[in-house]
Amino acid sequence: MKQFLSLIFLLLTASVIQFMLLSTSGCAYKLSSRSQLLPGNVKRIQIPLFKNKSVEPGVEVFFTNALKTEALKSSVVSIQDKENQSEGILQGTIQSIDVVAEESVIQAKDTKFLPSETVIATQYKVNATIELVLKRKGSTEILWSGIFKQGSNYTAPQITLPVINTANSLYNHSAKRQTLDALSKEMMQAAFDRMLENF
Numbered sequence: 001m002k003q004f005l006s007l008i009f010l011l012l013t014a015s016v017i018q019f020m021l022l023s024t025s026g027c028a029y030k031l032s033s034r035s036q037l038l039p040g041n042v043k044r045i046q047i048p049l050f051k052n053k054s055v056e057p058g059v060e061v062f063f064t065n066a067l068k069t070e071a072l073k074s075s076v077v078s079i080q081d082k083e084n085q086s087e088g089i090l091q092g093t094i095q096s097i098d099v100v101a102e103e104s105v106i107q108a109k110d111t112k113f114l115p116s117e118t119v120i121a122t123q124y125k126v127n128a129t130i131e132l133v134l135k136r137k138g139s140t141e142i143l144w145s146g147i148f149k150q151g152s153n154y155t156a157p158q159i160t161l162p163v164i165n166t167a168n169s170l171y172n173h174s175a176k177r178q179t180l181d182a183l184s185k186e187m188m189q190a191a192f193d194r195m196l197e198n199f
Helices: 004-029 059-072 168-197
Strands: 044-046 088-106 118-135 143-157
Touching: 059 088, 059 168, 088 143, 118 168, 143 168
Parallel strands: 044 088
Antiparallel strands: 088 118, 118 143
8 A cells, every 4th residue: 555655656746746847947947038030930041241430350250260160159040251151241330449547547657667757548448330131132122230339348468667667659559459359249149149030
């Protein structure tokens, strides 16, 4: 009798666990608003090189590659090299890239290794504004568009030794480019996710 009762208890427990797992996975599926298709049910897209309206040369490569990487990772669409093989064109435009000094330190007048009243920027902020437009191939129909703005900080070269009283401009340029590369990846990940949600 005990064995019979324990068998019934095990069957009931297994049924309850199975029901909970199925209902939980069903809820998670329903709660997700992410689509498995791009707007307009586009499955094959071409991503041409971004148009660069900013004063920063070459950043269009960062953003184009970052967007292509997101599209490939999603496995929702395939990227086509030729326009005639695609269903849609996803065109990006870099509207602006601004670099501004965030913080600065004014050196004292009695500093021996810098000119008097020197102002040194200790941190810069890079702000980017990007526009993406998904159009149906061979048409002016816009399936989706969005504008994305984001910024990221980077540290300027620091002058700490008396024998060094100038900053290395190559370091500053390199730090800015690395920041732009990282920023492009963050922005294109957010942009592609938003496009999949058709938001």
